[in-house]
Amino acid sequence: MLVALAFVVALATTIGDYRIGFGTVVLAISNGLGLTGADIPPIQESVVWDLRLSRALVAALSGAGLALCGAILQALLRNPLAEPFVLGVSAGASTGAVCVIVLGIGAGSLSLSMGAFAGAFSAFALVALLSNGATSGPNHTILAGVAAAQLFNALTSYIVTTSGNAQQARDVMFWLLGSFGGVRWPDFQLLILVIVFGLAVCLWMARTLDAFTFGDEDAAALGVPVARIRLVLFAVTAMITATIVSMVGAIGFVGLVVPHAARYIVGPLHLRLLPASAALGAVFMVLADIASRVVATQQTVPIGVVTALVGVPFFAIILYRARPST
Amino acid sequence: MTSMTIRADNLTWGVGQKTIVRDVSLRVEKNETLGLIGPNGSGKSSLLRLLAGLKRPRSGQVEIEGQNIASLSRRALARQLAFVQQSAASDTNLSVRDVVKLGRTPHRSALSGWSSADEAAVAAAIARVDMVARRGQAWQTLSGGERQRVHIARALAQSPTIMFLDEPTNHLDIHHQIEILRMVRDLDLTSVVALHDLNLASMFCDRIAVMQNGALVACDLPSKVMTESLLHEVFRIKAEVSPDESSGRPHIRFCSE
Known part of the structure; x- marks a missing residue:
């Protein structure tokens, strides 16, 4: 899986509007890592190292993070339709981002991310409040998430229709569908910290998640402090999702589908499912990013469109093959 | 008095304004099988959850072998008490062995490996319910009776000293009902079983506790509890009770009128 990941990342750094040979790419990366001092054109080196590699790695981490969150929420909420945005986080992030884009609260790209992050977290706080600090059942939490998402989506629409112009509306739509266009190394550094921390917490609780197989009360009977575990894991998934959404927009589908694909490959036990989801999500997202750059020349298709277009047929195959034999 | 395992004092619990369990005090002896009967909504399930520490009482307390369960962590409690829900379901397709392995959760830390004690407990539990040949089979392919056995x-893999079962024979045919209850009776554990079938309760339980409107109205030997007047009073049925020829336990025959 790691080999596959390295391969697609290398592929992603090779493919682009500006043609650079694979050999040059390898040299540019090893230069960047300080392993070699090969003499290659600085502009090519810069494109590979500063633009494409950071982009590919952020894509990989985003895919890993979203898939991980999806796997966790599907287990905690015992709902196969659960995904990272079920807690209203992406809707909150869009409201925050729209406040920045349209209302101009703050300015510049940094405050767009900050706005999105603030929005994401206020949505999560609202959901936590509505579901009594995670003490009530899964369906209650899902309903709270749906309510919060509706509220924030309505706010977003309200702001766009009352204050925005056509160009701003288009900006907002593109942002919502997600893009890896603007990411650079500082994004990667922040994201890898969040993902590594999140993955560590989740792996630590992997066996506890297995105990939720037969529901919350059953988990409690197996000695799991249910309310506390739920709150911790909701907070971790909200943090990962909010970070990703504030950086690259709300990329759908990955968090929903990849955990199912991973479950199909490695089975439902979380000690294997969580790393497998993360790895598969990373590979899938990098591939989707490549596809988004090559399908339409001279422009980039929003990544959220690609994940759905590529993901749905792929998912259909899994559903078909995993159908009950009776 | 030394053989007392569960001691509940003045348990009261409710939701909102509604009191569901009122002032129940109860003793259960070591290795005893106590049946819990009562009409729908009489508070059997709630009482079972209070005893197992899955709900916190509004007032009163439960002691397990002399220790107040409110002072124990969920995890410490789960090493002593196991709880079997009525037909707990899952969409996840684990194997029988994987499901039984979940029972070791309270004994394992996040990083500990699979120990020989874990393996022994799981193997013994699977053997005890006679599922050795099917241990690799997927959960979704099991029948209702097999799932209940798993x-x-x-619960046995938790290595508990006490087991609580909430209507474990629901939805099972009569053969499997008897099989499950015989198994529970023969376990080397203290068990508290909520049941609907009065004759099965009478056949398999050492003592029977009767709930009505949240209160405990009787708790004694089957022969003392299963009387025509009590059945009329609690279940509002007309029945004839006579001792069974072979076991001597009360046998209940319902009258259709």
Whole structure:
């Protein structure tokens, strides 16, 4: 899986509007890592190292993070339709981002991310409040998430229709569908910290998640402090999702589908499912990013469109093959 | 008095304004099988959850072998008490062995490996419910009776001293009902079983506790509890009770009128 990941990342750094040979790419990366001092054109080196590699790695981490969150929420909420945005986080992030884009609260790209992050977290706080600090059942939490998402989506629409112009509306739509266009190394550094921390917490609780197989009360009977575990894991998934959404927009589908694909490959036990989801999500997202750059020349298709277009047929195959034999 | 395992004093619990369990005090002896009967909504399930520490009482307390359960962590409690829900379901397709392995959760830390004690407990539990040949089979392919046996095996894998079962024979045919209850009776554990079938309760339980409107109205030997007047009073049925020829336990015959 790691080999596959390295391969697609290398592929992603090779493919682009500006043609650079694979050999040059390898040299540019090893230069960047300080392993070699090969003499290659600085502009090519810069494109590979500063633009494409950071982009590919952020894509990989985003895919890993979203898939991980999806796997966790599907287990905690015992709902196969659960995904990272079920807690209203992406809707909150869009409201925050729209406040920045349209209302101009703050300015510049940094405050767009900050706005999105603030929005994401206020949505999560609202959901936590509505579901009594995670003490009530899964369906209650899902309903709270749906309510919060509706509220924030309505706010977003309200702001766009009352204050925005056509160009701003288009900006907002593109942002919502997600893009890896603007990411650079500082994004990667922040994201890898969040993902590594999140993955560590989740792996630590992997066996506890297995105990939720037969529901919350059953988990409690197996000695799991249910309310506390739920709150911790909701907070971790909200943090990962909010970070990703504030950086690259709300990329759908990955968090929903990849955990199912991973479950199909490695089975439902979380000690294997969580790393497998993360790895598969990373590979899938990098591939989707490549596809988004090559399908339409001279422009980039929003990544959220690609994940759905590529993901749905792929998912259909899994559903078909995993159908009950009776 | 030394053989007392569960001691509940003045348990009261409710939701909102509604009191569901009122002032129940109860003793259960070591290795005893106590049946819990009562009409729908009489508070059997709630009482079972209070005893197992899954709900916190509004007032009163539960002691397990002399220790107040409110002072124990969920995890410490789960090493002593196992709880079998009525027909707990899952969409996840684990194997029988994987489901039974979940029973070891309270004994394992996040990083500990699979120990020989874990393996022994799981193997013994699977053997106890006679599922050795099917241990690799997927959960979704099991029948209702097999699933209930696997749930009991999972509870046994917790290595508990006390097991609570909430209507474990629901939805099972009569053969499997008897099989499950015989298994529970023969376990080397203290068990508290909520049941609907009065004759099965009478056949398999050492003592029977009767709930009505949240209160405990009787708790004694089957022959003392299963009387025509009590059945009329609690269940509002007309029945004839006579001792069974072979076991001597009360046998209940319902009258259709």
